[in-house]
Amino acid sequence: MTSLDPAVAARLKRTPDASGRGLVAAIAQQHDTGEVLMLGWMDDEALHRTLTSGLATYWSRSRQEYWVKGDTSGHYQHVKEVRLDCDGDTLLVRVDQVGAACHTGERTCFDADLLREVSDD
């Protein structure tokens, strides 16, 4: 059961996780700088909570529970806009990130590990 707007729910193309829960990917982006902060997952209820509370809320695949980003760390994501992609399987969640997005303390989850950089000629 979920309270997600049926008109939105009908447009989602969910991928089942290992436990069969239908999820869509959610890319969190800092709304003003454009930084890509992290990738999380949402089911219908997490999306509903994100849209109505204004705080980005994910489904934790490892802990199998809802997770308001920041509830433990204080590093909340205040939602500015939510967009759905052309296939209906990915959300772009534009937020104002409080503090560090990554549990390691880095600003984004992509700061630490550069696999390849190409210099401009």
Place this chain on the structure above:
Amino acid sequence: MTSLDPAVAARLKRTPDASGRGLVAAIAQQHDTGEVLMLGWMDDEALHRTLTSGLATYWSRSRQEYWVKGDTSGHYQHVKEVRLDCDGDTLLVRVDQVGAACHTGERTCFDADLLREVSDD
């Protein structure tokens, strides 16, 4: 079999798709403007091809084949850098996108469907 650098392969945390192929999510971002363009999927070989060819190359879950973005449309993604997230399950592929990233002709796959926008007070 893949030619991906074993030091990189060891850091990947793959999620099996419906056919059992281990994939990581790949967020494509325009390197200079910060636009999030699309989300695709890569297995080890697609990542190897992306890192070595300089053209973003994905695994198509629907067609079950490798897919050089732009081979059909001409809308190639020239790779500037590739980053791996803290969990090892998501790549951030910073690219120079030729033309439209979306097959609908929109610049990004997130342009068309705004679910919620919050105005600044």
